Amino acid sequence: xPEVTQTPSHQVTQMGQEVILRxxxxxxxxxxxxYRQILGQKVEFLVSFYNNEISEKSEIFDDQFSVxxxxxxxxxxxxxxxKLEDSAMYFCASSPAGGDxxxxxxxxxxxxx
Amino acid sequence: xxxTTQPPSMDCAEGRAANxxxxxxxxxxxxxxxxYRQIHSQGPQYIIHGLKNNETNEMxxxxxxxxxxxxxxxxxxxxxxxxxxxxxIVRVAGTGRRALTFGSGTRLQVQP
Numbered sequence: 001x002p003e004v005t006q007t008p009s010h011q012v013t014q015m016g017q018e019v020i021l022r023x024x025x026x027x028x029x030x031x032x033x034x035y036r037q038i039l040g041q042k043v044e045f046l047v048s049f050y051n052n053e054i055s056e057k058s059e060i061f062d063d064q065f066s067v068x069x070x071x072x073x074x075x076x077x078x079x080x081x082x083k084l085e086d087s088a089m090y091f092c093a094s095s096p097a098g099g100d101x102x103x104x105x106x107x108x109x110x111x112x113x
Numbered sequence: 114x115x116x117t118t119q120p121p122s123m124d125c126a127e128g129r130a131a132n133x134x135x136x137x138x139x140x141x142x143x144x145x146x147x148x149y150r151q152i153h154s155q156g157p158q159y160i161i162h163g164l165k166n167n168e169t170n171e172m173x174x175x176x177x178x179x180x181x182x183x184x185x186x187x188x189x190x191x192x193x194x195x196x197x198x199x200x201x202i203v204r205v206a207g208t209g210r211r212a213l214t215f216g217s218g219t220r221l222q223v224q225p
Contacts, residue, residue, distance in 0.1 A: 107193030
């Protein structure tokens, strides 16, 4: 069964550094998303992406964040200058055309020191 | 999207049915009920969804009341691997590119 994959599974970085989290959505899916979950808190939406542009973004998704689909398979989330409060699990998700069901990857644990 | 209310936690004995309730009294006619779960810190996993008819798949059954103001997710034979946080989410159909809004969900503990 196809699934969303994410790399790396765990990323440790120093405050102020740039990080890129990578995702390979399910092939032939058209909508892509990033969510995050700070330890012990709810899953929060960051951004959705469709047709090579951002469809929707939350207040969390400020100028420090960007997303890109550099090729036909990868979907990336970049944090330009990480802060301590960016430490969280980051989940990528995708959904097919016309589909409301989102399929999530296993997540990347980001630790900012 | 309509607001949902779920109990914060529930226990269930292994092998028994787990019945997880969700209240969505302000649901509108074009809103579906979705269920996801999150096992430990893994990514949320889609379980099932429905509009007004009861639905069943290989994972679970979804029972929606006639007035659609509440629903119940049924795991017919719960196993230890079903221990997770279960989220009931209501959303308008055809809004696939929009965010899912996760609440606090119900933490289901399956006991041996």
